[in-house]
Amino acid sequence: MNLGIKYIYIIDSSISKQQMAKESTKSIGKTLKSAGVEFVRVLWCDNANIIRAKAFHVSTLADHWQTGVGISRAQQAIPVMYDGVAVNAGLGPVGEVWLVPDWETLGFLPFAPTHAQVMGTMMDQGQPWSLCPRHFLQRMVMAADQLGLQIQAAFENEFYLLKTNSGEILPNDRTVFAATAAMNQNYSVIDGIVAALFAQNIQVERYYPESGPGQQEISIRYASALTAADHQIAFREVVRGVAHQQGLVASFLPKIFTDQAGNGCHLHFSLWQDGENITPNPQQQGHLSPIARQFMAGILHHLPALMALTTPSVNSYRRLKAHCWSGAFRCWGYDNREAALRVPSNPQSPSPTHIELKTMDASANPYIALGGVIAAGLDGIRRQLEPGEPVAIDPGNFSDAERQDRGIDYLPDHLGAAIAQFSQNTVLQEAMGAELVQAYLAVRQVEWEAMKDMNLAEEVHLLLERY
Numbered sequence: 001m002n003l004g005i006k007y008i009y010i011i012d013s014s015i016s017k018q019q020m021a022k023e024s025t026k027s028i029g030k031t032l033k034s035a036g037v038e039f040v041r042v043l044w045c046d047n048a049n050i051i052r053a054k055a056f057h058v059s060t061l062a063d064h065w066q067t068g069v070g071i072s073r074a075q076q077a078i079p080v081m082y083d084g085v086a087v088n089a090g091l092g093p094v095g096e097v098w099l100v101p102d103w104e105t106l107g108f109l110p111f112a113p114t115h116a117q118v119m120g121t122m123m124d125q126g127q128p129w130s131l132c133p134r135h136f137l138q139r140m141v142m143a144a145d146q147l148g149l150q151i152q153a154a155f156e157n158e159f160y161l162l163k164t165n166s167g168e169i170l171p172n173d174r175t176v177f178a179a180t181a182a183m184n185q186n187y188s189v190i191d192g193i194v195a196a197l198f199a200q201n202i203q204v205e206r207y208y209p210e211s212g213p214g215q216q217e218i219s220i221r222y223a224s225a226l227t228a229a230d231h232q233i234a235f236r237e238v239v240r241g242v243a244h245q246q247g248l249v250a251s252f253l254p255k256i257f258t259d260q261a262g263n264g265c266h267l268h269f270s271l272w273q274d275g276e277n278i279t280p281n282p283q284q285q286g287h288l289s290p291i292a293r294q295f296m297a298g299i300l301h302h303l304p305a306l307m308a309l310t311t312p313s314v315n316s317y318r319r320l321k322a323h324c325w326s327g328a329f330r331c332w333g334y335d336n337r338e339a340a341l342r343v344p345s346n347p348q349s350p351s352p353t354h355i356e357l358k359t360m361d362a363s364a365n366p367y368i369a370l371g372g373v374i375a376a377g378l379d380g381i382r383r384q385l386e387p388g389e390p391v392a393i394d395p396g397n398f399s400d401a402e403r404q405d406r407g408i409d410y411l412p413d414h415l416g417a418a419i420a421q422f423s424q425n426t427v428l429q430e431a432m433g434a435e436l437v438q439a440y441l442a443v444r445q446v447e448w449e450a451m452k453d454m455n456l457a458e459e460v461h462l463l464l465e466r467y
């Protein structure tokens with residue numbers, strides 16, 4: 001297996017992302033050639049969260065390295081079901097934007113060794129396009145910066161490894177949470193995934209088999225917001241690419257089996273100022289700083305609408321159920337796995353170091369989801385919102401009336417409800433801008449109409465390999 005080779009190459013040649021950015025076309029070409037690359041994939045992630053790419057051959061590097069590849073504007077109007085333009089998206093067959101490589105994101109692909117990938121930013125007449133998801137996140141990073149804040153984040157993915165047996169989809173193991181048997185049974189594929197993540201300078205932190213049969217979790221190191229979202233794209237590419245190479249199907253679909261655990265993609269984030277983590281309260285060990293509380297309150301306030309960005313598929317709502325540790329309730333708590341926002345404690349001082357949003361899955365475009373979370377959090381800071389008391393009970397054990405007394409809501413239980421909330425939310429809409437909102441909503445709406453009456457088997461058939 002040649003999986004290790006690219007990893008060794010990258011480490012030995014000590015090419016940091018910053019250095020790469022400074023390289024001229026000549027040295028980028030040299031780097032690509034010596035890595036044996038034939039094609040460079042320029043990636044984008046659309047409003048339906050499909051990862052797509054157009055690749056150019058290295059021999060044409062001089063023509064592409066700065067201007068990138070052209071894509072139709074209508075690409076931002078395509079739903080997950082088929083390649084057709086959603087009505088009312090404000091986009092049609094006329095017009096092109098340019099997907100310009102961000103060379104700092106260059107990554108090599110051990111599962112497709114003659115291909116490399118870079119993330120693209122959509123450019124329109126030399127300016128970032130208002131509908132570009134990556135640019136939306138960049139704008140939110142700048143908005144935070146204007147308040148003197150930097151956001152660090154990591155997406156924590158769960159996914160299923162599956163095998164197909166004469167058309168039937170079967171889990172690759174039949175074990176339970178953290179079972180060492182699963183570590184042995186999936187050893188080769190996990191090893192390949194980890195090598196491929198390191199090959200892209202993504203630092204792996206922890207791995208364990210998750211609760212569902214065939215379900216896995218690999219967590220990676222946090223990074224600044226834009227890099228974290230880029231890593232989420234690279235992570236999904238690696239997991240699916242390596243699994244495919246080894247004859248398996250990997251799927252991040254939020255709910256695959258009715259009676260088994262869903263796939264979360266919890267978003268971990270922290271607030272920083274001048275290189276210092278300001279999430280913990282320096283005066284009160286174990287508690288959040290006032291600004292972190294406000295940021296969290298903003299997310300809780302906007303969460304029903306934000307879910308159109310963080311849990312945006314029809315299938316997402318099959319996962320969001322009581323007692324599934326998936327963040328189905330609008331509340332927060334210290335180490336409470338049923339709360340939408342969990343504040344994990346740890347033995348470090350100061351603690352807590354970060355906050356986790358559980359009401360999120362990998363059917364979400366990571367740029368749009370994280371951009372929306374930042375917009376909601378900044379609104380909480382501007383309005384000095386308070387998140388209320390932490391919840392230290394399982395809200396699913398209480399009646400609606402009892403929950404109401406404690407200020408806990410059940411969050412939207414279907415995509416239609418989240419779309420309706422988002423449609424009325426001026427804070428999130430202003431952050432995204434009218435054109436991105438129009439296209440994004442058109443895609444969500446056509447997906448909702450197409451899938452709202454499907455049963456789980458039909459959803460799985462359609463979506464298993466899309467996410």
Ligand code: GLU
Pocket residue numbers: 158261262263264265319324325326327337358
């Ligand atoms: N699988 C759960 C989810 O859907 C999460 C379990 C956990 O806390 O890791 O979010």
Ligand code: MG
Pocket residue numbers: 158210217
């Ligand atoms: Mg987990």
